[in-house]
Amino acid sequence: MPENNSPDLSLFYDILLTMERIDAPYMIIGAFAGTVYGLTRVTYDIDMIVDLNDEHIRALADAYPLPRYYADPEMIRNSIRMGIMFNIIDSSRGEKADLLPLTMTSDYVCAFENRVQRTAEIPGVGSFDVWCAQLEDVIIGKLLAWTEGRSRKHETDIYDMMVHHYLDLDPEVSKSLEETNIDRQAEKMGSDTLYLWESIKGAAQEESRSY
Numbered sequence: 001m002p003e004n005n006s007p008d009l010s011l012f013y014d015i016l017l018t019m020e021r022i023d024a025p026y027m028i029i030g031a032f033a034g035t036v037y038g039l040t041r042v043t044y045d046i047d048m049i050v051d052l053n054d055e056h057i058r059a060l061a062d063a064y065p066l067p068r069y070y071a072d073p074e075m076i077r078n079s080i081r082m083g084i085m086f087n088i089i090d091s092s093r094g095e096k097a098d099l100l101p102l103t104m105t106s107d108y109v110c111a112f113e114n115r116v117q118r119t120a121e122i123p124g125v126g127s128f129d130v131w132c133a134q135l136e137d138v139i140i141g142k143l144l145a146w147t148e149g150r151s152r153k154h155e156t157d158i159y160d161m162m163v164h165h166y167l168d169l170d171p172e173v174s175k176s177l178e179e180t181n182i183d184r185q186a187e188k189m190g191s192d193t194l195y196l197w198e199s200i201k202g203a204a205q206e207e208s209r210s211y
Contacts, residue, residue, distance in 0.1 A: 008093065008095065008124065009046070009122055009123060009124055009125060010093075010095075010124075010125070011088070011090050011093065011095040011096075011097050012046045012048075012097050012122075013122055013125045013128065015048070015088060015097050015099075016048075016128065016130060018059075018060065018063045018064075019050070022056055022059040022060065022063070023056075024050060024051070024052055024056040024059070024060070025050070025051040025112075025131070026048055026049065026050045026051070026131055027048070027049045027108075027111070027112050027115040027131050027132060027133055028046060028047065028048055028120070028130050028131065028132040028133070029047045029048075029049060029108075029111070029132070029133045029137075029138065029141055030045065030046075030047040030138070030141065030142075031045060031047075031153075031157055032045060032046045032047065032120065033047075033120075033132040033133050033138050034138050034142070034157055034160075034161055035120060035121065036118040036119065036120050036132060037135045037138060037161045037164060037165075037170075037173060038160055038161050038163065038164020038165070038169065038170075039157050039160045039161055039164075040160050041153065041156065041157060041160065042123070046097075047098075047100065048097075048098075048099050048100065049099075049100045049101070049102055049104075049108050049112060050099050050100070050101060050102065051101075051102040051112065052076065052080060052101070054077070057073050057076050057077060057080075058073060060073075060076065060088075061073040061076070064088050064090075067091070068090065068091055068092050069088065069089065069090055069091070070088070070089040070091065071088045071089075079101055080101040080103055081103070082103075083101060083103040083104045083105070084101075084104065085098050085099065085100050085101075085104070086098075086099055086101070087099065107144075110137075111133050111134070111137035111140075111141075114133075114134050114137065115131050115132060115133060115134070116131070116132065116133075116134055117129055117130070117131055117132075118130065118132050120132065134176065135161060135165065135173055135176070135177050136176070136177050136178055136181060136182060138161070139158055139161060139162075139182055140182055140185050142154045142157050142158050143158065143182070143185065143186055143189060143193055143196070143197060144189060146158075146193065146196065147189045147190060147192070147193045155196065155200065158197075158200050159200050159203060159204055162200055162201060162204035162205075163204045163207050163208050165177055165204075166204055166205050166207075166208035167208045167211060179201070182197065183197070186198075
């Protein structure tokens, strides 16, 4: 029998449902958000930004009680205050979900204000409506990550999303994309990043014309 190497995302899915139930603002970013914009790379990393008040924190801790779960409310409060990542742990399954507070960096604030609800496909679970960053903000985040680490995966992720954009497969999303804003942000990141961005745009436009 073939081995199933796909990770179990049930904890992340359950946290998404909990965020909706307790009316806690959140936003999916990174590669997983990119999958709703045409990113074809299979990704199991779900990066989630949250904006929690004390009522949300208490409700979250109540939803994941000891001894099975670890979601210490004081730890969450301290993480939000210090602007550092915190996690929820399911000890029975050995799963851990990392959550990023909105206080972690000012770069998240504008993107969070512009978040949109989209349908995402969660491997092993199915489709689910989530709050995620807009395409423009996902690309800017990918460019920033490339600037910091020069990882090839960010190049290919942006390329996939831009081909999808130029093919106009989702007219509403394509219409909302402000390339000039990405141009400005890429320029701020440095000449190498701006060159990469311009190269990706050109290659993606050429690829879209071949369809």
